[in-house]
Amino acid sequence: xxxxxxxxxxxxxxxxxxxxxxxxxxxxxxxxxxxxxxxxxxxxxxxxxxxxxxxxxxxxxxxxxxxxxxxxxxxxxxxxxxxxxxxxxxxxxxxxxxxxxxxxxxxxxxxxxxxxxxxxxxxxxxxxxxxxxxxxxxxxxxxxxxxxxxxxxxxxxx
Ligand SMILES: [Zn+2]
Numbered sequence: 001x002x003x004x005x006x007x008x009x010x011x012x013x014x015x016x017x018x019x020x021x022x023x024x025x026x027x028x029x030x031x032x033x034x035x036x037x038x039x040x041x042x043x044x045x046x047x048x049x050x051x052x053x054x055x056x057x058x059x060x061x062x063x064x065x066x067x068x069x070x071x072x073x074x075x076x077x078x079x080x081x082x083x084x085x086x087x088x089x090x091x092x093x094x095x096x097x098x099x100x101x102x103x104x105x106x107x108x109x110x111x112x113x114x115x116x117x118x119x120x121x122x123x124x125x126x127x128x129x130x131x132x133x134x135x136x137x138x139x140x141x142x143x144x145x146x147x148x149x150x151x152x153x154x155x156x157x158x
Contacts, residue, residue, distance in 0.1 A: 001025065002024075002085065007153060008042040011078035012091050013155050016136055020080065027110045035099040040132065041081040044074040054126045076145045076156055081136040082110065095123070095131050107131075112131075 001024055009020050020039075027037040037091045038117075046069030056063030065072070073079035082104060084092045086099065095107035102109075111121045122130030139145065148156035 001028065002036065002038055005037070005039045007010070008039040008080070008103070011043040011077065013043075013078070013139075015158060016078060016139075021115055023113055023119070026113050030109045030113060031084075031106050032100045032102075035084040035092070036088070037110055038083055038085050039080045040083050041074065042079070043077040044072060045069050046075055049075050070146050071134045071142050073140050073142060075142070076139070077096075078139040079133060081132040082134070083132060093132060 001021070005024060008023070009017055012020055024039070031037065049065075049067060049072050050069040052065050053068045055061040069075065074081075084094070084099070086092050095109075098104065099106045101121055111123065113135050114121060114134045120136045120137055120140060122133030122135075136151050145156055148158070
């Protein structure tokens with residue numbers, strides 16, 4: 001597992017850290033070496049989310065998100081975005097490529113493993129597909145999450 005992925009897992013909600021570690025390890029095993037999975041984003045603070053929301057609105061650029069601070073599952077540490085790292089150097093968001101030649105696209109091998117652990121894939125959304133995105137089932141309603149109390153480290157108390 002690469003060090004960026006490891007660092008990002010450590011900032012996820014404490015209740016899913018071990019699980020995500022296991023998912024990543026299982027994905028890397030399934031991909032057999034050429035492609036490795038990397039978490040590009042896990043926890044995002046409310047402030048970081050607001051900054052993102054402002055792009056294309058009060059700041060220059062194309063709109064990136066419809067979620068303000070508190071309205072993304074990333075803000076609670078229950079979502080991750082991934083990419084694949086090919087031959088330990090090049091990042092890829094190709095969801096169709098079969099790097100390990102087992103007749104299943106590597107990205108879909110990861111989707112299946114996430115699903116087995118109870119994580120929804122943004123690629124299954126009807127309106128706005130988010131192919132790199134996964135979120136934990138049962139914790140993917142920001143309205144509910146936003147009502148929970150937080151601990152001293154700013155994680156919601158389940
Ligand atoms: Zn995401």
